Amino acid sequence: MPSLRTLVAIPVSLALLASVAAGSASSAEATDPLLSQFVSKGRVPAAALLEHDGDDVRYASAGRGISRADHFRAGSITKTFIATVVLQLAAEHRLSLSDPVERYLPGLLRGQGADGRRITLRALLSHTSGLADFTGITRGAVPLTPLQAVRVSLALPSTGPGRYAYSSTGYVVLGMVVRRVTGHSYAAEARRRVITPLRLTGTSFPGARRTLPAPHGRAYAADGSDITRLDPRVAGAAGELVTTLDDLDRFYAALLGGRLLPPHWLREMLGTRAARGVYGLGIFPVKLPCGTTVWGHNGRIAGSYVRSAASADGRHVVTFRVNTTAVADPALEPALLTAEFCPRGR
Known part of the structure; x- marks a missing residue:
């Protein structure tokens, strides 16, 4: 969930920037070592990332017990x-x-x-x-x-x-x-208007169902305890969603690409005046060090942290997740987004 502290420019440690710069110009080579740091420095059991950039698709993971096909809780996304x-x-x-x-x-x-x-x-x-x-x-x-x-x-x-x-x-x-x-629940309307038209076959609103659909890995609390089973009514319309990496990439690409809202209403969604530049309507911007602004949301719920970010036209989308509630090092996320969206040398 975004806060003023996390949405303003976050200083990235020189060590992290050095690790990004040490890679080649390709996003894959620059990001994979950084993703591994979510395990070593961020103290998470496992992390995964799925990138769609035009027709190019790349999946990467670090740690054990996590896969591209996993269903997971998306929290505030x-x-x-x-x-x-x-x-x-x-x-x-x-x-x-x-x-x-x-x-x-x-x-x-x-x-x-x-x-x-x-x-x-x-x-x-x-x-x-x-x-x-x-x-x-x-x-x-x-x-x-x-x-x-x-x-x-x-x-x-x-x-x-x-x-x-x-x-x-x-x-x-x-x-x-x-x-x-x-006359229908928010879940029914989201299925009819978004999930079904986009064929988000791994996305659901589970209601009171405590289990995750197969396949799925495990979800862990900060103390390492297994909290895979969870009643989604702790979050409701603010954070109930269960989904997959592929579905979130597809959703944000469609949304920012103009497939879900008419142009006027997409501009309304991206307008941040009411929140003084911090937040739009269900989505927020982050300006990266190279000057690129990405749009998306994050989601935190017990046992899961997820972040989706996309270019303004939706052609380049990245979603990463960890299978625990929080990442210990807050500099890792902005460093990863910078590696993904800022071409080397800009």
């Missing part, structure tokens, strides 16, 4: 899927991003400074609603219904409307809005 559904509904004039939440869910948001009459759907999408993040209390360990998640949030002080503050609560509320507008 779910938010890009939910935002895509909401923007499609806006394109169909079934809702407006300037509508207040109160129009669809009267009386839901009341308490600790939160007021659904003044919180718009755009504010939910851009994390500028002021709603406190319910996961700050549950720590991703307590299964909740959407209403319970909202009630946990409303028991906490609002961070103040109009300011960027990452909050999974907003996307839980958006899931409720999708049901009110369409």
